[in-house]
Amino acid sequence: MFQGTIGDKYSREDIQKLLGVPVDRQGGNWDTGYTEWDGQFFVFCNIRVAGRTGHDYDNHWDGSVLAWQAKGGTEIAQAQMQRLLGGDNPVHVFHRSQDRTPFTYAGLGRAIEYDDVSPVRVRWSFGLAPQIGEGVLETDLDVSSFEREFSAFEGAVLSHSGHRFQSITTGLPGRWENYKTSLRQRAIELLSPETWLSEDIGSGRILDAVIHAIEIPGAEGNNFVRWHGQWGPDTQQHKLILDARKNSSLRRKAEDLFFSLYTGKADDSDCFSELIEQFGKNYSLPAYLFFVKDPEIYMPIAPVTFDKALVRIGSRLRTSYNCSWDNYAAYNRTLQNVRGLLAKKAGFENCRLVDAHSFLWLLIRIEEEAARKRSSRANNKEMIYGPRERSVFEMARNALQAAAQSGKQTTRTYKNKEVQESELREVIDDLISEQKGLCNITGIKLQFVGDSDDNEILASLDRIDSDGQYERQNLQVVCRFVNRWKSSSGDADFRRLVGLVRSMEQEE
Numbered sequence: 001m002f003q004g005t006i007g008d009k010y011s012r013e014d015i016q017k018l019l020g021v022p023v024d025r026q027g028g029n030w031d032t033g034y035t036e037w038d039g040q041f042f043v044f045c046n047i048r049v050a051g052r053t054g055h056d057y058d059n060h061w062d063g064s065v066l067a068w069q070a071k072g073g074t075e076i077a078q079a080q081m082q083r084l085l086g087g088d089n090p091v092h093v094f095h096r097s098q099d100r101t102p103f104t105y106a107g108l109g110r111a112i113e114y115d116d117v118s119p120v121r122v123r124w125s126f127g128l129a130p131q132i133g134e135g136v137l138e139t140d141l142d143v144s145s146f147e148r149e150f151s152a153f154e155g156a157v158l159s160h161s162g163h164r165f166q167s168i169t170t171g172l173p174g175r176w177e178n179y180k181t182s183l184r185q186r187a188i189e190l191l192s193p194e195t196w197l198s199e200d201i202g203s204g205r206i207l208d209a210v211i212h213a214i215e216i217p218g219a220e221g222n223n224f225v226r227w228h229g230q231w232g233p234d235t236q237q238h239k240l241i242l243d244a245r246k247n248s249s250l251r252r253k254a255e256d257l258f259f260s261l262y263t264g265k266a267d268d269s270d271c272f273s274e275l276i277e278q279f280g281k282n283y284s285l286p287a288y289l290f291f292v293k294d295p296e297i298y299m300p301i302a303p304v305t306f307d308k309a310l311v312r313i314g315s316r317l318r319t320s321y322n323c324s325w326d327n328y329a330a331y332n333r334t335l336q337n338v339r340g341l342l343a344k345k346a347g348f349e350n351c352r353l354v355d356a357h358s359f360l361w362l363l364i365r366i367e368e369e370a371a372r373k374r375s376s377r378a379n380n381k382e383m384i385y386g387p388r389e390r391s392v393f394e395m396a397r398n399a400l401q402a403a404a405q406s407g408k409q410t411t412r413t414y415k416n417k418e419v420q421e422s423e424l425r426e427v428i429d430d431l432i433s434e435q436k437g438l439c440n441i442t443g444i445k446l447q448f449v450g451d452s453d454d455n456e457i458l459a460s461l462d463r464i465d466s467d468g469q470y471e472r473q474n475l476q477v478v479c480r481f482v483n484r485w486k487s488s489s490g491d492a493d494f495r496r497l498v499g500l501v502r503s504m505e506q507e508e
Helices: 012-019 079-085 143-161 171-177 179-191 205-214 239-244 248-263 268-279 284-293 303-312 325-342 353-381 387-406 417-434 480-486 491-507
Strands: 034-037 040-046 060-062 065-069 091-096 103-115 121-126 459-463 475-479
Touching: 034 079, 040 065, 065 091, 065 103, 079 103, 091 121, 103 303, 143 171, 143 325, 143 353, 171 353, 171 417, 179 205, 179 284, 179 353, 205 239, 205 248, 205 284, 239 248, 239 268, 248 268, 248 284, 268 284, 268 325, 284 325, 303 353, 325 353, 387 417, 387 459, 417 475, 459 480, 475 480, 480 491
Parallel strands: 040 091
Antiparallel strands: 034 040, 060 065, 065 121, 091 103, 103 121, 459 475
16 A cells, blocks of 8 residues: 655656556556556645646645545546545545646545535545544434434425425335345345355355345345446456455355354454455445345445435544444444434334435435536536436437337327426436436446447436336336347346346356
């Protein structure tokens, strides 16, 4: 890991030399605003001055916080942005106020706030993240802050959906969050740890089951772990688990760990520590595996989003860059305390731990989605479209044209075509959000017009029943190649065939 001295000056070449970057790997992204190397991010920013390419980004200091703007065309759903902001990868930040001079090292940045706009805007804080320990207790919640945020949550649901909050399992919260329990059930069925024998350790059978339980596709599949590898195998958070299959020693060591974890042969604390020892401190991976083990005690985690929520309910616990058993245990105890407060609220009767998890997630994500839509509408008025908006526009226009040719009806019948198209765009945009930016059949991260490295992955609007109408309940967003391959096939049968192909690939 890069060991810089805060306040010292470095050129890009200095950093590459310290890291031992081969000559043929230098330049390229190293000459832009940020790059990845060996699991670390390096951000180079000019403060209120244009860079060598002529780009003048809105970077400035707000006290000790750096307000920073990413490259043009970036969106929060992009894999690199998720890694940059996810809290699992160190982010080294360098800044300067004059072009073509060395950069000053600000230290490790923590994303304390970001705007879901294009280009993405981030506020970086510096210094060590607060650790769980003395003075930071799992019960450290401020009730008045919680009450304020619960009211804000109810208001956000009403504002974003047009309907008052009724319960965490219905309406907008249900559409966004109900997949979690079925996902966990699917994962534990794929694991089937009750069938494992000690003789299986080292055979590869246990690892295959774990990988199947991670690689669950679809909009209701596993979006807690970045497993798709859409941007290359090195971006898969379970890559070290995949690699362990090819090495007999690593395979036996990994399978012994998973056998202990899922059959209760070792303490959970020891298993968690061993997970991050073997497979790295990607917080989302061990948290997901523990969620699959017991959702009454353990929950998944997205550090940046949940840290924002924890701040708002008055907790001093922070999870970003703090992947450890003590921190994870404190996180889950905090969720239990939130669960206790929610159980007193209408709509949270018989509140489960997963409901508390959903509440905190929605507290942040509904507002971020609303901000993205506001930005989109403002851009639309000026006829400036980001990649996602352009894709939505094209999908709506293509659907209307196809409906006109086939005689199918779209959403509702209006005399005013512009109103009809506007509503369809709203439906498509909502579907992408509900699908969490994933293809609804394969679970592959969707790409959008103007920000795609593979046109076959571009978002495409599909009718679930090809003979049905263009109505919300009959629509899903999939990858372009999926739509073409599916054609007029039945949705259930096509999904069965995709699952068959996937299972054959994993067996190989």
